[in-house]
Amino acid sequence: MKRSKGRRDSHTLRLWTFEEARAAIPYFSSVARSLREHFLEILNKRREVQTFADRPGRLDRKALIEEQDVRRDLQKSEADYQEALEELAELDVQPLDPAQGTALVPFVHDDQLAWYVFDLFDSQPIRSWRYQSDPDETRRKLTAAQMH
16 A cells, blocks of 8 residues: 555555654644644634624725735635645645644554544654544554554
8 A cells, every 4th residue: 555656546545654654753743833823824814804794884995905915814824724735635644633733644553544643732743543433532542563
């Protein structure tokens, strides 16, 4: 199931070894931090846009310009968020909760698809794992078996 460095079938998932995932932690951290910042910015800008929509009556010229600026900032944040998502997708890493800075890194355990759980805010960012079939909140403690 591991892909070659060249072109790959769009359905082949890159599977990571524990050592590869550990070595990529600085990169995962950078992308997860960026994804989180853009995600939170999107939420903030959407709230601001809603504030304009909730104002009674018609907006004056100044408010219309401010609303336009907020909408432009929202579109930029959404584009930046999408770019960070695509960066993770190229690695076959999936965001679990962008606001929490968590992502899933695929590997195989006992001939089943499993995921290392990356946590941006943990002192040991890859400390747990879960099977594909587990609920999202499942965290299994890493043992020697998952680190091979």
